[in-house]
Amino acid sequence: MTTDTxxxxxxxxxxxxxxxxxxxxARDLDLLTLPPADWVPPRDGMLDVAIVGAGMAGLTAAFALRKVGISNIRLFDRAPAGREGPWATYARMETLRSPKTLTGPALGFANxxxxxxxxxxxxxxxxDALHRIPRLQWLDYLTWYRRVTNPPVLNDTALxxxxxxxxxxxxxxxxxxxxQRVRARRVILANGRDGLGGAYIPPLWRGIDKRFWAHxxxxxxxxxxxxxxxxxxGAGAGAVDxxxxxLEAGAARVYMLVRRPKLPRINKGLGAGHPGMVLGFHSLSDERRWAYNQYIADTGVPAPHNSMxxxxxxxxxxxxxxCAVEAAEAEGEDGRLSLRTSRGAVTVDYVILATGFAVxxxxxxxxxxxxxxxxxxxxRYVLPGKEGSDFALHPYLGPxxxxxxxxxxxxxxxxxxxxFNYAAVLSHGKVTGDIPGISAGAERLADSITAALFTEDYDHHxxxxxxxxxxELLGDEWTEAEDFR
Structure with missing residues (x-):
């Protein structure tokens, strides 16, 4: 017997x-009945959630909230539309470091x-031919992501x-x-790598005329x-980029000066690329969370192969x-900059500090x-011997x-x-800004806010x-029996 198929x-x-x-x-969302109907009782003049930042972290958090029926939200970003995050500003790599296959902010939606x-x-x-994602193409993707998830965003608006x-x-x-004054029941700081600080400027450079250097x-x-x-x-990707x-702009000579005795070659963080780390890191002891982050910081994160x-x-x-820079001195009012390093002296016209960020x-x-x-x-806790670490100033966050x-x-x-920014890394691991863990972090954050709002509104519910x-029954669906006969 055969059947036509x-x-x-x-x-x-x-x-x-x-x-x-x-x-x-749209079909995926329809089949899953997403987003659900709003269930949070409105409060006059108050957002349920205000999100500071409309880059990748802010957009992912906003969509995760809408997935659980929280839509009285608004995002605020100081950048113009389409220029949120680092991609079109200080990020200067040709391609992303992350493998192209990572699902990033998709929140489980293949499409x-x-x-x-x-x-x-x-x-x-x-x-199949693509090796890595071009940096500005990633920004184009995030712009599309914003359009199809359609969160309410106010650009050019700074906290x-x-x-x-x-x-x-x-x-x-x-x-x-x-x-503009805004009140919100909850606030998410999705404001990026420098969300609780900014560029780290070594003390030596704070007294040097800015015409000679930039971060x-x-x-x-x-x-x-x-x-x-x-x-x-610097020794990392930012320095190389x-x-x-x-070099591509036509500099006559470019020196990359690295304090470390050896350039980092192994990205230890890749060894943590599995669901256990993403979902379980925040439950570790203080000692283990600090030790993990400190080890990666101490060993260093190398620049990608193609970048070098x-x-x-x-x-x-x-x-x-x-080659540590020990002193810098201008040679005359309109001259150059003389650097004294642990490997000798050199005279340059300009210095770029790829010294990272600090809380x-x-x-x-x-x-x-x-x-x-x-x-x-x-x-609460400092790893012995690391009292001066930047990690000491990170906020100790709750679950x-x-x-x-x-x-x-x-x-x-x-x-x-x-x-929900870089400063959460010591408490929660890399789930607040890095592409591999951003969906898991956003969903956990949305679940937490859902529970908090429900608990606060218990009397209403x-x-x-x-x-x-x-x-469910109108009363005409059955006839009551007279007895046990």
Whole structure:
């Protein structure tokens, strides 16, 4: 016996355009009945959640909240639309470090992945040939992600102050329409690598005229470096990327000066690329969480292979290890800069500090109230011998990414603010800004906020239960028996 069956392709070729991809995504959401109906009772003049930052972390957190029926939210970002995050500003790599296959902020939706977005436009053959994701193409993907998830975002709007009380958090923003006051029951700080600080400037450079140097986090006029001698300080990807930019802009000579005796070659963090670390790190003891982060910091994270080749293919590039800058002195008013290093002296025209970021509350005056009350890691635990580590200034966060009070009772509103930025790494691992773990972090954050809002509104939900009177049975579906006969 045979039956006729329709021809089914062995493999799904996938959508042939973004329109087809978006239709598939819409179908996925429809089949899953997402997003669900709002269930949080509204409060006059108050958001359920305000999200500071509309880059990858903010967008992922917003969509995770909508997946659980929390839609009274708003995102605020100081950057213009399409320039959120580092991708079009201080990030200068050609491609991302992360493998192209990582699902990133897709939150479990295959049709929301970078791969789906890429194949819909360029096809499967192009995907197979792609080695790494080009940096600006990742920004294009995030712009599309924002469009299809459609969160309410106010761009060109910077947070200027934040405080709280027993009922919520009060925020002030400066934007195109002037000063704006916002109240929210919960706040998510999804403000990136420098969210609780900024660029780390070694003490030596704080007294050197700024015409001679810039931090890699700042705008750099690379065209002005053509024909000049440039020193780049640092050992990581940022140092290599900035050195490459200077070389490609026509610098006569670029020195990459590395304090370490050897350039890092192994990315130890890749050894933690599994669900156990992503989902379980925050449950480790203080000692183990610090030790894990400190070990990776001490061993160093190397630049990607292709990034280093981008520099070394230039004959006018020189890398010197075990080369700490000990002094810098200008040679005349319009002269050059003389550097004394542990390996001798060199004269350069410009220096780029690829010295990374630090949790530095002084650089974030808008967060002064958090800084005044928040429990820090140094208040709870410091790895022996690491008292001067930057990690000591990281906030000691609770299980829901929430800030905790240094002195209980002084600022109970702190627990309403969640750090979904780099400063959470010591408490929660790399689930707040890195592509591999961003979905898991956002879903855990959304689940926590869901539980908190439900608990706070228990009386409302209890009364709603008592008041529910919609019958399943109308009374005409059966006939009551007279007795046991």
């Amino acid at each position: 329709p021809d089914v392709p062995a493999t799904d070729p996938g959508p042939r355009s973004l329109e087809e991809l978006e239709a598939r995504l 929301l992945t970078f791969r789906a977005w890429y194949e819909a436009q360029f096809g499967r053959t192009a995907w 200027t102050s934040l405080s709280g009380d027993g009922d919520g958090v009060a925020l002030r923003f400066a934007g195109p329409e002037g000063l 890699a986090h700042e705008p750099v006029d690379f065209a002005r470096l053509a024909g000049r001698t440039v020193a780049v300080l 900035n050195a490459a930019e200077a 080749l981008r520099c070394s293919r230039h004959p006018n590039f020189a890398l010197l290890t075990d 530095d509350w002084a650089q974030r005056p808008e967060l002064a109230e958090i800084a005044r009350h928040a429990l820090l890691w140094r208040d 829901d990414f929430e800030f905790l009070e240094r002195t209980p009772g002084e600022a109970p509103w702190l627990s309403r603010i969640h750090a 209890w009364q709603r239960l008592l008041d529910f009177e919609t019958p």
